[in-house]
Amino acid sequence: MFDTLRKSITEIINDNGGNATKKMRDICTLLRDSVTYYDWVGFYFKNGDRRELKLGPYAGEPTDHTIIPFGKGICGQVAVSNENFVVPDVSAQDNYIACSLTVKSEIVVPLFKNGENIGQIDIDSNTPDPFTQEDERFLEWVNQKVAEIL
Ligand code: SME
Numbered sequence: 001m002f003d004t005l006r007k008s009i010t011e012i013i014n015d016n017g018g019n020a021t022k023k024m025r026d027i028c029t030l031l032r033d034s035v036t037y038y039d040w041v042g043f044y045f046k047n048g049d050r051r052e053l054k055l056g057p058y059a060g061e062p063t064d065h066t067i068i069p070f071g072k073g074i075c076g077q078v079a080v081s082n083e084n085f086v087v088p089d090v091s092a093q094d095n096y097i098a099c100s101l102t103v104k105s106e107i108v109v110p111l112f113k114n115g116e117n118i119g120q121i122d123i124d125s126n127t128p129d130p131f132t133q134e135d136e137r138f139l140e141w142v143n144q145k146v147a148e149i150l
Pocket of ligand 1: 040
């Protein structure tokens, strides 16, 4: 499955029409539609010089959390740690921002441009404990491809 998705994402990235925002939105939609346990897929980016994240393109239910301070929630922690954060059970997390009551698990993978952590991909799942190292490697690859067009 991830191999097929890699091909489709490469096509989206290399497409001549559309800007980076549209391409990222298309990638979010593709991932949400293709992976059964990806229920909300979005990008957050550092908001200028502020120590906060701003919601970018996403697919899924609209969220109230369009701005997340560094350090807050899973996303805010990844902005500071520069490391993947896999949460098998969100109810076991103290520092967690709930977007929807149906969400059981989450994965956040930082996005680096020229070695700098400029944002992240965030995926919420309604399935408990679905993420494996395959998801991590795949999402790291997605972020590398996206960094090429930023
Ligand atoms: N759950 C995230 C907030 C973002 S929403 O999932 C879209 C967090 O704890 O940082």
